[in-house]
Amino acid sequence: MTARGLLFVFILVFFASCSNKTFINQEGNEQKIHQLISQMTLDEKIGQVQQVTDGFFGNEEETKQAIRDGKVGSFLNITGPERIAELQRVALEESKHGIPLLFGRDVIHGYRTIFPIPLGMASSWEPDLLEKAMRVSAVEASSMGINWTFAPMMDVTWDPRWGRIAESCGEDPYLASQMAVAMVKGFQGDLNDPTSVAACAKHFVGYGMSEAGRDYNTTYIPETLLRNVHLRPFEAAKNAGVLTFMSAFNDLNGVPTSGNEFTLKHILRDEWKYNGMVVSDWGSIGEMINHGFAANRKDAAEIAVKAGVDMEMATTCYTDNLKSLLEEGRISEELINEHVANILRVKMEMGLFEKPYNQMVSTDTILSASHLELSRETARKSMVLLKNTNKTLPLSKNIRSLALIGPLADAARDQLGTWIFDGNEDDSTTPKQAIGSILGTRMNYVAGLEYSRDKSTKGFEKAVSAAKKSDAILFFAGEEAILSGEANARGIIDLPGIQTELITELKKTGKPLILVVMAGRPLAIGAEMEMADAVLYAWHPGTMAGPAVCDLLFGDFSPSGKLPVTFVKGAGQIPFYYYRKNTGRPATSEDVVSIDDIPRNSKQLSLGFKSMHIDYGITPLLPFGYGLGYTEFSYDNLALSSSEISQDETLTVSARIKNTGNYTAGEIVQFYIRDKVGSITRPIKELKGFQKIELNPGDTKTVSFELKASDLQFFNGRDYLVEPGDFDVWIGPNSEEGLKGAFVLK
Ligand code: GLC
Numbered sequence: 001m002t003a004r005g006l007l008f009v010f011i012l013v014f015f016a017s018c019s020n021k022t023f024i025n026q027e028g029n030e031q032k033i034h035q036l037i038s039q040m041t042l043d044e045k046i047g048q049v050q051q052v053t054d055g056f057f058g059n060e061e062e063t064k065q066a067i068r069d070g071k072v073g074s075f076l077n078i079t080g081p082e083r084i085a086e087l088q089r090v091a092l093e094e095s096k097h098g099i100p101l102l103f104g105r106d107v108i109h110g111y112r113t114i115f116p117i118p119l120g121m122a123s124s125w126e127p128d129l130l131e132k133a134m135r136v137s138a139v140e141a142s143s144m145g146i147n148w149t150f151a152p153m154m155d156v157t158w159d160p161r162w163g164r165i166a167e168s169c170g171e172d173p174y175l176a177s178q179m180a181v182a183m184v185k186g187f188q189g190d191l192n193d194p195t196s197v198a199a200c201a202k203h204f205v206g207y208g209m210s211e212a213g214r215d216y217n218t219t220y221i222p223e224t225l226l227r228n229v230h231l232r233p234f235e236a237a238k239n240a241g242v243l244t245f246m247s248a249f250n251d252l253n254g255v256p257t258s259g260n261e262f263t264l265k266h267i268l269r270d271e272w273k274y275n276g277m278v279v280s281d282w283g284s285i286g287e288m289i290n291h292g293f294a295a296n297r298k299d300a301a302e303i304a305v306k307a308g309v310d311m312e313m314a315t316t317c318y319t320d321n322l323k324s325l326l327e328e329g330r331i332s333e334e335l336i337n338e339h340v341a342n343i344l345r346v347k348m349e350m351g352l353f354e355k356p357y358n359q360m361v362s363t364d365t366i367l368s369a370s371h372l373e374l375s376r377e378t379a380r381k382s383m384v385l386l387k388n389t390n391k392t393l394p395l396s397k398n399i400r401s402l403a404l405i406g407p408l409a410d411a412a413r414d415q416l417g418t419w420i421f422d423g424n425e426d427d428s429t430t431p432k433q434a435i436g437s438i439l440g441t442r443m444n445y446v447a448g449l450e451y452s453r454d455k456s457t458k459g460f461e462k463a464v465s466a467a468k469k470s471d472a473i474l475f476f477a478g479e480e481a482i483l484s485g486e487a488n489a490r491g492i493i494d495l496p497g498i499q500t501e502l503i504t505e506l507k508k509t510g511k512p513l514i515l516v517v518m519a520g521r522p523l524a525i526g527a528e529m530e531m532a533d534a535v536l537y538a539w540h541p542g543t544m545a546g547p548a549v550c551d552l553l554f555g556d557f558s559p560s561g562k563l564p565v566t567f568v569k570g571a572g573q574i575p576f577y578y579y580r581k582n583t584g585r586p587a588t589s590e591d592v593v594s595i596d597d598i599p600r601n602s603k604q605l606s607l608g609f610k611s612m613h614i615d616y617g618i619t620p621l622l623p624f625g626y627g628l629g630y631t632e633f634s635y636d637n638l639a640l641s642s643s644e645i646s647q648d649e650t651l652t653v654s655a656r657i658k659n660t661g662n663y664t665a666g667e668i669v670q671f672y673i674r675d676k677v678g679s680i681t682r683p684i685k686e687l688k689g690f691q692k693i694e695l696n697p698g699d700t701k702t703v704s705f706e707l708k709a710s711d712l713q714f715f716n717g718r719d720y721l722v723e724p725g726d727f728d729v730w731i732g733p734n735s736e737e738g739l740k741g742a743f744v745l746k
Contacts, residue, residue, distance in 0.1 A: 033341050037337050042323060045337065047071040048099065049310060050074075068090060075101060076314065078103055105150070106151065113140060120542075147196075153167040158574070161212065164208070171579075200243075201237040203247070204246060210250060218250065224715055243276045243277070245277070245279070247278055247280050247284060259285070259288050285304045300317050310342045382561050385534075386622060388630070391630070396554070402435070403470035416428060418481055449499060452477075470511065473506050477516070516549060560667070585610045586610065586618075595615045631661030644743055646745075650707065651743055657669060669690065669733070670687060671688050675727055709745060
């Protein structure tokens, strides 16, 4: 073995041994990896770092020949289990080194059984549920040959204009971290199980801060915010053993994330000791030319390969340039070997060399009754009751007649939401179908509007007529799926079209008016909420939207979801997030002002000299963590195990919750802290724990949270540290209410 080879072995073995085992490092893998690499030609190594789309090499025989020649390490968006198995067979049996292929696909919130969009699933605040949902997604996807999903997305975002908020778990890093870990575990399961699918922590990092919510836009994120918020879900996923990361499209503080040594090398590899693999996002390497960060594709390839992108998705900057970069001495073969090693390590961790083909577990798992039931449960728990005046809900199944109106009442495709590759609207059960099966002819259905952006009033008269002859009105409002998701940023986040006008007309009938909103983002629905007697926010709930919404509307279950993101009064309030800073002139909810309050010819300079909008005040439409049920819960008996703790002690904070109503319901109990004084300004609140409990009427439960000094750690621009001082704590039903206590950290 050459000296260089020995050095490479040492590097590999050392790196693997000192890594904190971000995932199981099966014994002997590093030796195998090195041995394999030492036998590969440069072309074969460059083949491994290339992921291509279906058809890239031409017809099927040309594709197979490319695999035999070692020209590809992964495919994306190839479908058909038999076809995938055959291509995998060619890779293992007919190529020189028998290196298996990764078959990637966006299985974001379901494969064929579609679950609510991730923002909806996050509203359940039930990580275990998301783990089960993604396990089902992996079972279905792997049965069709997929062994790599480009999920979960764990970008934190404050901006409902950004279409991809639909794919996120909202604004809070702690909640997003819990959900990210759950989804990684769900997808990957037991790595040696044939149903295991490699997960992908994306988009690394900061994409959710795209300026103005315009997709792919610039992001400015100071290192304090980057580390205290945006990196946290990714580090949690890394610690949970996520096998892959995906770099992003955005330019982070002037450096595109697909060419960013600070994030890809300094943080991911040096600080976190990550030894999985990084794939670029579609074309993001070449896009560094558009960013003005690379002069040409060769430069872009050099920047990305040096920064730490292991595999290139879909485009071929690497394939076209790595050899010449090597010949020109601009990169070393050791660098290419490192990237190949990361890719081979993932394939070995997944046992792909041993379990040659995804054992096509019987595809009768697809859309199985148990899968659909889990989708229904997840959808039911993701919906958030925002208003319920005079207990308008639940409705009785014996209601004499119910007007069902609105563009989302029978929208089989739209209820599935964004990022539906293999979901099929024919599998959907819509609210109209589900309600019809309960009420039969007692349901008076009139769409009123054909789709969410419809601007024709031709359906209004029939809709109003149906409302007048019914005991209550159920209006399904919202946005079509195409208005949310990637590249679908909206500057206006109101209900599209003339839905509000139709709701206004229906309101005039004087009948109880219930709104169910299906959307991929928090919409600014203040006016509509005013008019409605009850509002249920359903997000895009997936295949089983109909049965799930009926479970709640007719009271078989109480709503239990809570908002993972703030609802703003209007786009002018964006960005608005609950863990904001206090500022030097904090406003409070009492500082409610309206520009109509300003006296004419006022001599006043200002209404408040406080940090707020004089027309919105400082309160959102609805706060993070908000959600109602069909019962009420009281909180009392806040107790702290001590009024002060040292840095090596644990504080226990508890409260007693009682179901004071007459409905069995779930309650998501939330635990927040505030660091009163810090070496940088600190948020007015930070979520540090949550527990979902279910109580029967009259029952009580004491809920406890443990807080260690390390839970108070933050990055102050220079170091991660825990600073002694005064802290407030809350236990409550949302980010604005709760029992307040205090302690001192010595
Ligand atoms: C897209 C998305 C990314 C997705 C990839 C493959 O542009 O940004 O999230 O996984 O391409 O479809």
